[in-house]
Amino acid sequence: xxxxxxxxxxxxxxxxxxxxCGECQTSCQSACKTSCTVGNQACEK
Amino acid sequence: MLHKFTFENSKIVMDxxxxxxxxxxxxxxEMVDDFMESTREEIINKYSxxxxxxxxxxxxxxxxxxIDNDLLFTDDVYKDIITEYKNRNPVVKxxxxxxxxxxxxxxxxxxxxxxxxxxxxGLMNFxxxxxxxxxxxxxxxxxxxxxxxxxxxxxxxxxxxxKDLVEYARSIEKEANKNFRFTITTNGVLLxxxxxxxxxxxxxxxxxxxxxxxEVNDKMRHTIGGKGSYDLIVPKFKSLVDNRGDKDYFVRGxxxxxxxxxxxxxxxLVDLGFNEVSVEPVVAPLDMPYALQEExxxxxxxxxxxxxxxxxxxxxEGKDFNFFHFAIDLSQGPCAYKRLAGCGMGTEYLxxxxxxxxxxxxxxxxxEEFIMGNVFDGVTKPEIxxxxxxxxxxxxxxxxxxxxxxxxxxGCVANAYHEHDDIxxxxxxxxxxxxxxxxxxxxxxxxxxxx
Numbered sequence: 001x002x003x004x005x006x007x008x009x010x011x012x013x014x015x016x017x018x019x020x021c022g023e024c025q026t027s028c029q030s031a032c033k034t035s036c037t038v039g040n041q042a043c044e045k
Numbered sequence: 046m047l048h049k050f051t052f053e054n055s056k057i058v059m060d061x062x063x064x065x066x067x068x069x070x071x072x073x074x075e076m077v078d079d080f081m082e083s084t085r086e087e088i089i090n091k092y093s094x095x096x097x098x099x100x101x102x103x104x105x106x107x108x109x110x111x112i113d114n115d116l117l118f119t120d121d122v123y124k125d126i127i128t129e130y131k132n133r134n135p136v137v138k139x140x141x142x143x144x145x146x147x148x149x150x151x152x153x154x155x156x157x158x159x160x161x162x163x164x165x166x167g168l169m170n171f172x173x174x175x176x177x178x179x180x181x182x183x184x185x186x187x188x189x190x191x192x193x194x195x196x197x198x199x200x201x202x203x204x205x206x207x208k209d210l211v212e213y214a215r216s217i218e219k220e221a222n223k224n225f226r227f228t229i230t231t232n233g234v235l236l237x238x239x240x241x242x243x244x245x246x247x248x249x250x251x252x253x254x255x256x257x258x259x260e261v262n263d264k265m266r267h268t269i270g271g272k273g274s275y276d277l278i279v280p281k282f283k284s285l286v287d288n289r290g291d292k293d294y295f296v297r298g299x300x301x302x303x304x305x306x307x308x309x310x311x312x313x314l315v316d317l318g319f320n321e322v323s324v325e326p327v328v329a330p331l332d333m334p335y336a337l338q339e340e341x342x343x344x345x346x347x348x349x350x351x352x353x354x355x356x357x358x359x360x361x362e363g364k365d366f367n368f369f370h371f372a373i374d375l376s377q378g379p380c381a382y383k384r385l386a387g388c389g390m391g392t393e394y395l396x397x398x399x400x401x402x403x404x405x406x407x408x409x410x411x412x413e414e415f416i417m418g419n420v421f422d423g424v425t426k427p428e429i430x431x432x433x434x435x436x437x438x439x440x441x442x443x444x445x446x447x448x449x450x451x452x453x454x455x456g457c458v459a460n461a462y463h464e465h466d467d468i469x470x471x472x473x474x475x476x477x478x479x480x481x482x483x484x485x486x487x488x489x490x491x492x493x494x495x496x
Contacts, residue, residue, distance in 0.1 A: 003104045005068045007491055008375040010116050012064030012451065015091070015380035020130060023190050024379055025226075026139035027388045040478075041379040044190065 021045060047118070048448035052488025053354070059487070060111075061448050063119040067111070068491050072096050073103040080108055081118060124439045125216075127385040131392075131434050137184040139192035139389070140177055140211070141396040142409045144169045145203040149234045151269040153325045154301060154335060159269075160198030162411035165460055167399040168203045174210045176420040177397045182221045184423070194228045196407055200281065201235040204243075211247050230254065230297075233265070233278030241285040249293060253282045254412065256298035257310020257324060264303060265335070279317065286319060295369060298324040301335035305344050309353035315359075315366050323369035326478055328460050338473055346481040353485035373452070373486040387454030391417070391433025395424075405433050408459030433458070436468050443471045452483045 023044040047060040056074040058067045069077070075093055083091070083107060089481075092101045111117035146167045148160030160166075165421045178193070187190055193214065195207050207229065214225045228411035229244060230252040244251050255278060256262040263273025286294060296319040300307035307324055326345070329336040337345070356368055376385075388394060391405030398410055401420040409415040418425035438444035438455040456479060 001107050001111075003100075003107045004111065005494065006065065006116065007068055007487070007494055008064065008109075010060070010063035010065045010114075010119070011376055012384075013115075013383050015064075016126070016382065017408065018461040020380060020382035022136070022138060022188055022377045022383075022393065024333070024383055025190075026192055026394050027383075028457075032386075037353045041383065042374065043377060043379055043383075 046448055050484045053492050055488060055491035057487060060117045060119055060123050063115055065116040066487060072100055077108060080469050123381055123385060127437055127439060130382050131386060131437055135392045135430060136186035136188055137181055138188045139391060139394045140181050141194045141196050142177060143197060144195050144200045144206050145198040145399050146399050147202055148199045150266060150274055152266045154265055154299060154329055164411055169206055169399040169462055171206060171209055171399040173420055174206055175213055177236055178214050180420050180423060182223060190224050192226050196230050198227055199232055201240060202230050203239060208452055233281050236281040245289050253296045255296050258313045261304045261310055295321050295323045299327050301323055301327040302337055303335050305348060308348050311352055311368060320366040339474060342477045345478055349481050349485050353489055357489050370482045371486040371489060384451045384454055385438055391430050404471045406459055441469050449480050449483055452478045
């Protein structure tokens with residue numbers, strides 16, 4: 001494409017197919033513990 | 046839903062419900078807003094006045110190709126699914142153990158009030174800690190990975206118990222078919238060589254509290270007598286990290302109104318040799334002199350941009366480091382369920398006081414109406430768990446219409462509660478900063494792609 005470069009494809013919807021197992025690390029939305037915010041968590045599958 | 050923003054030379058269009066992110070040129074950046082409301086002819090007429098007609102048609106065709114491939118203007122398919130997901134039979138998979146409600150520092154901004162959480166000083170005993178571990182195993186259903194975070198106050202003030210609980214958990218995990226992951230958060234004051242060695246061998250993550258430049262750290266993080274902690278703790282943190290191998294750690298600081306030039310603190314920590322750094326906004330009552338105010342938002346956002354540029358420069362020089370709040374995994378990150386469900390406070394995640402009381406999370410400890418039960422009897426107020434389970438981005442009006450909801454999961458419920466007395470509200474200053482951080486994180490990746 002000449003006008004558009006795609007940095008990231010549509011991964012969100014497809015993530016539902018394998019997701020929801022709950023095995024990933026707990027996040028802390030306040031980050032007061034820096035356990036993890038959600039955006040950089042690794043999927044365990 | 047779309048979100049557009051620019052970062053350095055990159056013009057970025059995010060398609061929120063597919064997760065797709067596109068770097069576009071000037072024409073597409075302008076015309077994409079018109080796409081759903083105007084006809085092809087109307088768009089050609091409008092933009093041919095400013096751009097070459099052939100380019101306009103080419104851009105329209107490319108946008109249409111994205112739409113045809115479900116990469117732009119996609120529909121929201123998550124609302125019903127997440128409600129169903131959150132209403133599943135609850136399991137507990139993580140505990141925050143407050144092993145010490147006491148501290149050997151008197152940090153000015155501490156939400157735990159020098160470790161005491163508005164209650165008495167106290168150390169957890171083995172009976173309470175063991176019951177907490179047993180409750181976690183019993184309540185975790187078929188979840189294999191379980192987390193235990195040793196927290197305080199200052200957990201090194203009760204380090205004997207930490208070791209006893211790790212040993213106990215390890216002794217039962219095989220039979221229970223569980224895998225415990227331990228983390229600890231410390232101010233470093235008592236971090237001698239033996240404790241460093243133990244933590245490096247036994248903790249999957251360690252959070253080391255340090256705010257940055259000596260004068261910044263010591264203004265807020267000092268002893269009860271007012272003596273700064275920087276000189277005491279930095280050598281210990283360096284020693285621990287030098288011997289940690291490839292295990293996770295974070296040097297974690299807080300910035301306040303006193304250091305809105307906090308990018309200097311981030312770079313100071315990096316220059317000390319720490320490659321995993323987190324410096325985060327203080328959350329405090331607005332009447333405190335160090336609390337962030339609404340009028341600070343623009344300055345803080347500019348500072349995040351400045352930090353992002355410095356990180357980008359270092360990346361291009363091959364001197365990469367991880368700034369926690371700009372770390373974002375666009376392709377292999379958490380699934381949509383996790384993104385929407387959030388931190389699991391009050392359901393998957395509970396905090397335990399030294400006396401054994403259960404709270405939805407560490408930030409609620411001390412607010413007694415949130416006591417959910419105790420480690421011996423389990424959750425005796427399931428209605429509290431139900432209320433937290435029903436709290437997610439589609440039940441919070443401000444989140445439902447926000448582009449950032451898949452990246453922040455609705456923000457911190459405790460912060461929102463403390464500002465508005467309502468867990469279905471949001472902490473507004475935090476939201477504005479979070480959105481800027483997401484833009485910076487994606488912007489850095491866009492600029493790296495351009496190279």
